[in-house]
Amino acid sequence: MSFRYTMIGAAICIFIFYLGLILSLFYFVGGKGFWEALLHPNTLFSIRLSLMAATIATFFAVLIGLPSAYALSRFKFVGKGILDTFLEIPMIISPIALGAAFLVFFNTPLGELIQTKGIFFVFEVPGIVLAQFATIAGLVTRLMKASLDEISPRYEAVARSLGSSPWQAFYRVTLPLSFRGLLASIILSWAKAFGEFGATVTLAGAMPGKTETMPIAIFTALASANIDKAIVLILILVAFGLLILYGVRLTGKRYRYD
Amino acid sequence: MIRIEGLTILFESFKIMNFNIQIEEGGFHFLLGPTGSGKTLILESIMGLRKPKTGRIWIGDREVQGLPPERRGISYVPQDLALFPHLKVKENILFGIKARDLDMKIYEEYVAALIEVMKIDHLLERYPAYLSGGEKKRVALLRALAPKPKLLLLDEPLSGLDPSIKIDIQHLLKNLHTSFHPTTLCVTHDFEEAYSLGDGITIFIDGKVEQVGKRDDVFLRPKSIKVAHFLGAKNLYKARILKSDGLLQRLILRVNGLQFSIPASLYQDQMEVGKEVDLFIRPEEVMIIREGKPVKDSLRRNIFEGKILDIADKERYHLVYFQTMEGKIPFEISIPNYAFRNLKLSIGKIVRIALREESLWLMT
Numbered sequence: 323m324s325f326r327y328t329m330i331g332a333a334i335c336i337f338i339f340y341l342g343l344i345l346s347l348f349y350f351v352g353g354k355g356f357w358e359a360l361l362h363p364n365t366l367f368s369i370r371l372s373l374m375a376a377t378i379a380t381f382f383a384v385l386i387g388l389p390s391a392y393a394l395s396r397f398k399f400v401g402k403g404i405l406d407t408f409l410e411i412p413m414i415i416s417p418i419a420l421g422a423a424f425l426v427f428f429n430t431p432l433g434e435l436i437q438t439k440g441i442f443f444v445f446e447v448p449g450i451v452l453a454q455f456a457t458i459a460g461l462v463t464r465l466m467k468a469s470l471d472e473i474s475p476r477y478e479a480v481a482r483s484l485g486s487s488p489w490q491a492f493y494r495v496t497l498p499l500s501f502r503g504l505l506a507s508i509i510l511s512w513a514k515a516f517g518e519f520g521a522t523v524t525l526a527g528a529m530p531g532k533t534e535t536m537p538i539a540i541f542t543a544l545a546s547a548n549i550d551k552a553i554v555l556i557l558i559l560v561a562f563g564l565l566i567l568y569g570v571r572l573t574g575k576r577y578r579y580d
Numbered sequence: 581m582i583r584i585e586g587l588t589i590l591f592e593s594f595k596i597m598n599f600n601i602q603i604e605e606g607g608f609h610f611l612l613g614p615t616g617s618g619k620t621l622i623l624e625s626i627m628g629l630r631k632p633k634t635g636r637i638w639i640g641d642r643e644v645q646g647l648p649p650e651r652r653g654i655s656y657v658p659q660d661l662a663l664f665p666h667l668k669v670k671e672n673i674l675f676g677i678k679a680r681d682l683d684m685k686i687y688e689e690y691v692a693a694l695i696e697v698m699k700i701d702h703l704l705e706r707y708p709a710y711l712s713g714g715e716k717k718r719v720a721l722l723r724a725l726a727p728k729p730k731l732l733l734l735d736e737p738l739s740g741l742d743p744s745i746k747i748d749i750q751h752l753l754k755n756l757h758t759s760f761h762p763t764t765l766c767v768t769h770d771f772e773e774a775y776s777l778g779d780g781i782t783i784f785i786d787g788k789v790e791q792v793g794k795r796d797d798v799f800l801r802p803k804s805i806k807v808a809h810f811l812g813a814k815n816l817y818k819a820r821i822l823k824s825d826g827l828l829q830r831l832i833l834r835v836n837g838l839q840f841s842i843p844a845s846l847y848q849d850q851m852e853v854g855k856e857v858d859l860f861i862r863p864e865e866v867m868i869i870r871e872g873k874p875v876k877d878s879l880r881r882n883i884f885e886g887k888i889l890d891i892a893d894k895e896r897y898h899l900v901y902f903q904t905m906e907g908k909i910p911f912e913i914s915i916p917n918y919a920f921r922n923l924k925l926s927i928g929k930i931v932r933i934a935l936r937e938e939s940l941w942l943m944t
Contacts, residue, residue, distance in 0.1 A: 474660070474662060476658050476660055479624075479662070481664075482648070482649035482650050483649050483652075483655055483733075484655065484675050484679050484727060495664055499666055
């Protein structure tokens, strides 16, 4: 077999592997409980909750992540290497460990103070947002840094020499030039938050109608042998996932740069 | 006048100590040095992108050291041009005027004149990705000049262009300078570029200024053998001062047994008899004497007979490799094509060369 066909063959195998997995779901579609599960208030609640929590978590992650990404991309400062490495923490430790770490934290005096004087996180909706934020803040920073790295600092240098302040140079030049990359980073991070399970369930629990996001609902549906509901939720997740991938694809079309 | 004093930059392996430069208002000054000598670091420091260890920068009477780049009034054309790819040519050009909140009405006529000189009126609605290399250079130059900077910094403006386009842009830069007189500091490693455009030249090698002067001073009279080598000097010879003729105001030198005469006035009293020096003459300053043609008085003192060893056709000129009969001193001689044809030169031919005294230059 030729080199070319071996390589392409491998790629096709991966495609068939995932496609088969998704198609197998349809084996159970249309069962008696299927439509019931789809229209059940708890299902709709889970969808709504997941969308909302992931969006808020992404908003905060970008709010802190974009300036951080810029700093890591453009400036030299003490501790940059350590900071950069720390961004990977949520990617290398298990989400359950991350969630557990939060539970421990909220039992320290500082954590208790935050909960009593501020917002209650443990087994509450803000806990979902916090868990998702923790999972994606490092990721979104990393991804956005990579997009900013692609834009030569020379553009900003020229913009500065032409009279722009650093802020103006950022939003008139760097931001529009890296916009597509940044958007793709944000979409991917949002998807990651949307599907987050381990940290969320550990910190916020799995209370139907309260803190049950879609991935958690899938887990509880399976745990209670409610296959129809699990499949409905999985299919919805897959649909969202495909939409997101399509969105990222759209952002992948770029201007012709030098 | 632009003055930079005592600029010291320490960056990675670069060490630039106590760099000074002065540029007359409306001057076209070249900072000429080999690639990797830290010239771009100097530009970045002048612009305010990089904080030098020490140093002060004045634009006219205004000291700009300590000001952020946007408040210095210095435009910059980097080597890669960095045209904003998301903006049309027109928007690129007007970027500086908008960023500085300048009154467009005042600049309209000036920008229109620039566009005309640069011949880019047909490109205004295009995006930079759809421009050729030469067109990009024009747009980048125009963008830099549009807000009327006090100082224009050019980083290797002619690099990466096809030879014919390079000549175009060179002419354009010259026209631009004669029409609008922007005070310009241009960094390059290409001495031909500096020769054809610069009125002042600073030679910068290994983090140090080796020589500053008017173009002809630097090219015809390099201060050191290092500068001569960098400028591509060909005819360099070890010489010894044989005698100093006070009456005729001349120094007589000996190279491989041959005697050369040069005016003493250029060297004050630095040249004692017996001293070892380097003698230099540019290839285009060596003349081949046409048979039967009388030789001018000014050329009579340094005439040597020899043989043509080789000839190279360089498209716009010919290089003749010549060796004196006595002393076997090699000379590289550059002559224009028409002169080459008139002289009917061929390999092996015996000819005489004449060296103008003023074109011979000594370095200690």
